[in-house]
Amino acid sequence: MRDDSTVTAAVMPAPNEPVRLERFPAPRLEPGAALLRVDFAEVCGTDVHLHHGRLAGVPYPLIPGHVAVGTIADLNGRIVDVEGEPFAPGDVVTFLDVHETCNACYQCLVAKQTTRCPHRRVYGITYGARDGLLGGWAEALWLKPGVKLVRIPPTLAPETFIGGGCGLVTALHAVDRTELRLGQSVAVLGVGPVGQSAIGLAALSGAGEIFAVGAPDDRLALARRFGATHALSLDLPREARRQAVLDATRGRGVDAVIEAAGAPDAVADALDLVRDGGRVVICGHYTDNGPVLVHPHHQINRKHVEIRGSWGADFSHFYRAVQVADRFGARIPWKELAARRFPLEQAGEALAAVEARAVAKAVLVP
Numbered sequence: 518m519r520d521d522s523t524v525t526a527a528v529m530p531a532p533n534e535p536v537r538l539e540r541f542p543a544p545r546l547e548p549g550a551a552l553l554r555v556d557f558a559e560v561c562g563t564d565v566h567l568h569h570g571r572l573a574g575v576p577y578p579l580i581p582g583h584v585a586v587g588t589i590a591d592l593n594g595r596i597v598d599v600e601g602e603p604f605a606p607g608d609v610v611t612f613l614d615v616h617e618t619c620n621a622c623y624q625c626l627v628a629k630q631t632t633r634c635p636h637r638r639v640y641g642i643t644y645g646a647r648d649g650l651l652g653g654w655a656e657a658l659w660l661k662p663g664v665k666l667v668r669i670p671p672t673l674a675p676e677t678f679i680g681g682g683c684g685l686v687t688a689l690h691a692v693d694r695t696e697l698r699l700g701q702s703v704a705v706l707g708v709g710p711v712g713q714s715a716i717g718l719a720a721l722s723g724a725g726e727i728f729a730v731g732a733p734d735d736r737l738a739l740a741r742r743f744g745a746t747h748a749l750s751l752d753l754p755r756e757a758r759r760q761a762v763l764d765a766t767r768g769r770g771v772d773a774v775i776e777a778a779g780a781p782d783a784v785a786d787a788l789d790l791v792r793d794g795g796r797v798v799i800c801g802h803y804t805d806n807g808p809v810l811v812h813p814h815h816q817i818n819r820k821h822v823e824i825r826g827s828w829g830a831d832f833s834h835f836y837r838a839v840q841v842a843d844r845f846g847a848r849i850p851w852k853e854l855a856a857r858r859f860p861l862e863q864a865g866e867a868l869a870a871v872e873a874r875a876v877a878k879a880v881l882v883p
């Protein structure tokens with residue numbers, strides 16, 4: 518922050534317009550609110566979609582950046598963590614980007630799936646710049662009352678958590694949805710941030726064979742370091758990939774598939790690779806990438822397959838992601854996903870690097 522009264526943020530003015538810097542007044546902190554000095558904010562695939570106007574309900578102009586780590590600069594009143602411990606200026610925290618989950622609607626109270634609450638708002642996605650400093654691509658952001666904070670323990674490097682970032686949280690939810698059991702085989706389709714984290718979490722969950730399917734080769738090499746036991750390039754024909762999985766699973770296919778590629782074809786591939794009675798979890802289709810042809814008799818009904826979607830994340834996933842990154846950050850190379858850092862002034866370059874797939878994700882250091 519340049520002084521006490523203004524904060525610089527990177528703004529997407531409208532879809533497909535260049536990102537530019539703007540100054541905003543510092544928020545007035547109402548009781549229960551806090552000001553977070555942003556230490557690291559991520560630039561992920563969602564931001565690329567946002568830049569192309571591919572998500573519904575986004576109020577441009579937008580300060581993107583839905584996952585960030587920062588230091589509490591100021592707070593008004595008493596804000597506590599889930600243990601009841603109060604936060605104080607100087608604490609390093611991250612926060613659940615989803616806010617205003619209502620705890621009053623059918624989805625929240627009856628179906629108990631708060632990630633489908635129609636009232637939820639998301640920092641950096643469905644809060645626009647007119648709503649205030651509510652995105653991570655900024656020197657500081659406004660933590661509104663009710664935002665759920667998670668303490669970054671002193672043993673966890675913030676770079677490790679932001680390297681995992683939204684991909685780690687999304688993958689944790691998806692791996693939960695597989696209900697993976699010790700020794701089971703898994704195929705993860707897609708080796709972007711979600712896929713890499715899914716591989717790492719599957720390994721930590723005691724998976725047996727773990728197949729990484731994707732491209733390019735350097736990401737497949739990284740997937741091996743996350744814990745994949747087999748790496749299958751998309752350069753191989755689809756049938757050759759399927760045969761490789763069958764060969765390594767006594768002709769059965771894998772117990773579970775996590776689709777984290779976002780390509781419609783990957784959903785059809787997932788149904789080919791899963792064993793009879795296995796489970797497919799789809800978490801890569803955050804935007805509408807179109808339909809795909811599947812054969813219900815061969816690929817679903819006769820195989821007795823279970824297909825599950827996995828949408829977003831709630832506080833439990835976020836909280837556990839921090840604990841997992843703390844405990845296993847030395848073993849699983851999340852930190853390397855945060856290797857490319859950009860200053861705020863280069864947010865546009867960071868976004869271009871993610872879009873060109875030159876990096877899996879980029880990190881802004883405001």
Ligand SMILES: [Zn+2]
Nearest residue numbers: 619622625634
């Ligand atoms: Zn609700």
Ligand SMILES: [Zn+2]
Nearest residue numbers: 561562563683
């Ligand atoms: Zn993200």
